Amino acid sequence: MNDFLSRIDKNNWILLATSFLVIIMDQVSKYLIKSSMYLYESFDVLGDFFRITYVENPGMAFGIRMENKTLFTMLSIVAAIIVFIYLIRMSKEQFSFRFALALIMGGAIGNLIDRLLEGKVVDFFDVEFFDISIPDFSFLFIEFPGYAMTRWPVFNIADSAVTCGMLLIFWYILFQNSPEKQGISSEA
Secondary structure, X not given: OHHHHHOOOHHHHHHHHHHHHHHHHHHHHHHHHHHHOOOOOEXXXXXXXXXXXXXXXXXXXXXXXXXXXXXXXXXXXXXXXXXXXXXXXXXXXXXXXXXXXXXXXXXXXHHHHHHHHHOOEEEEEEEEEEEEEEOOEEEOOEEEOOEEEXXXXXXXXXXXXXXXXXXXXXXXXXXXXXXXXXXXOOOO
């Protein structure tokens, strides 16, 4: 245990504090929404563009339904543990990459707490989105139903942290982890 704690340097404490802050902000905001609004109640913040709408999501991101909630919850727990261990052990990785993982871990744990305690996740940020309309189509003998979206799926602080973390990882992969940054020549 002492060896493990000795690996937690100053940057690791900052990253763990970041995850903890995301979890606290997420859980407090969900508590405030649940204690002050009725389910499906909505009020405008910036007109129709941005609303606070209280919904409960029993599925995954974007309201995707899942058959085996226990398996999904167990996979979420395992993923959070793996990210935690990676954050501590990979202290030589660039801070921006590890910060992105800390955001993802905090968001994942925030939503995991909801799933474990309530069986569903509280969502409340409701944002206007440009209209998307995809007609029915078939591909390789598979029929795909059409899809239309006029608002972004309702989300929460944990979802936002996961999304920001994923965007930071994409940025890191595209710009920070390029062969030029690593001093690798593209000439053979």
